[in-house]
Amino acid sequence: MKIAHWLLGICLLIFLMVAIGSITRLTGSGLSMVDWHPATGLTAHLMLAVAIYSYILWVALGLLAEDRPATGYTMDIDKLTGKSLMLLVLVIITMVSGGFVAGLKAGLIYNTFPLMGDTLIAPGVYFLSPWYLSALEDAVTVQFNHRLLALTSVFLIVGFYFYSHKLELPSQTKNLLILVLFAGIVQVGLGISTLLLRVSVLLGASHQAGALILLSSLLLLHHHLKNTKPV
Template sequence: GLVLLMVILGGVTRLTQSGLSMVEWQPLSILPPLSEAQWQDTFAHYQQFPEFRLKNAHMTLEGFKSIFWLEYIHRLVGRVVGAVFLVPFLWFVATRRIDRRLGGKLAGLFLLGAMQGVMGWFMVKSGLIERPDVSPYRLTAHLGLALLIYGLMLWTALGILWERQTVARAVRSFARAAKGVLALLVVTILSGGFVAGLDAGMTYNTFPLMDGQWIPEGLMVMDPWYMNPFENIATVQFQHRWLAMTTMAAVWMVWGWSRFLPAVGSVRTLMTLFAVMAGVQGGLGIATLVLVVPVPLAATHQAGAFILLTLGLVTIHQLHISHDSRHAKGMPSA
């Protein structure tokens, strides 16, 4: 839950143009400016960087505070997530409540969380040099690492709750298809990172056509050509649209297939939820686009991507469990 909150806060921070308000990274510091003098000093420091000079030259101290607090809360929640994870983990290790294998997985997750903090600053730093915009590559890497951490945490938790087994022969082909859909979903989410990094949602605000065209002008005009999927706004939005629609169609096709499967745990129910959520997410994406990226809708759309990822991972894990033997792994027996 805290990880998802962190993701949503990160999205809101980006959408409100608040992410470059803190121009230093102090991992061990948690206190914000407390006195008027400290606020003035922090604001003066911010004024030395491109975002103030090129975008916010008329900003007042009160305006600065409004963007500072969002970024501050985002970073603070990141530290809280780390503490909430680390303290119980150390206690479990000290009291030998978890085995070595699970301990190794949890230690790896903590290291990934620490890497995410570094990646977040690496991303912010890219917007503090010349142009007051973070690198879309670094933003997408930050998003991708968030996906990885969230997915691994969920998969580890599911593995503790239910022991994984070999997929039953009757559903092996379905399991492969479900994994393919999940991979397509991840690619679609990452393509959304480039949409966000380039503010590509601020243009072509019509659907299904892109300003009256199925294939917009300027789709592949950049040279070299292979930069278009990453740096050309028209191409980035075009590919995200079609990846999203392809993913939604794939989810619905696999859902239809699931109706003919032998009963395996909660797979049919989960696939129905997956299919419904795919439709909801598609609707959120279209609404976000045609309304020119209102913050509440865009943040909900980002959260929806992680809900879809959750449903996909839980569905696949359900295909791997033995329903005659549900017991926790890595934990002491009663």
């Protein structure tokens, strides 16, 4: 019965994703295969796909954990569970901002790093009124937000790894932490390369795949931490 509920939830998410994808591609002459109206439609469509993937992965991990429960619990694991969840949320928010970058084609401007042109913060960031519209409709602000969120994410991932490195943890936990660290560093490297090369198709696709790999590694880690209990 539990699996039936999970499958129903996945079906509902897929239906919602298809509905949003269709609505946001409507034009005066029918469905467009290239235009999204507005850019929030692409982001919503993208994040629903991510939600479906994450849901399936989480359910699969739960089923595996029933047959092979994690062992090697130490009290230090409890110190990491909440922090891993915060990192997971931050990475998801960064992915949302990446959806807006794609929707507004914000990767085609300010193709320099770490500066945006000649300054650290480009002129015109958050210039729309009310201010929050800039985060949804202004390409300059959207790119700035994605840069800030991505760099914050990778710095916190590195800090999280070195914090956990001092703790007494089972080998499986340590391996997952290394995976998260590696995925985070590679992903930010792909993002910078994609920006500098004006979003080549290969790098753009690799950057999207890297985001899923980083998300997956954090889901694996968080699920492991939540389900490693004292024997």
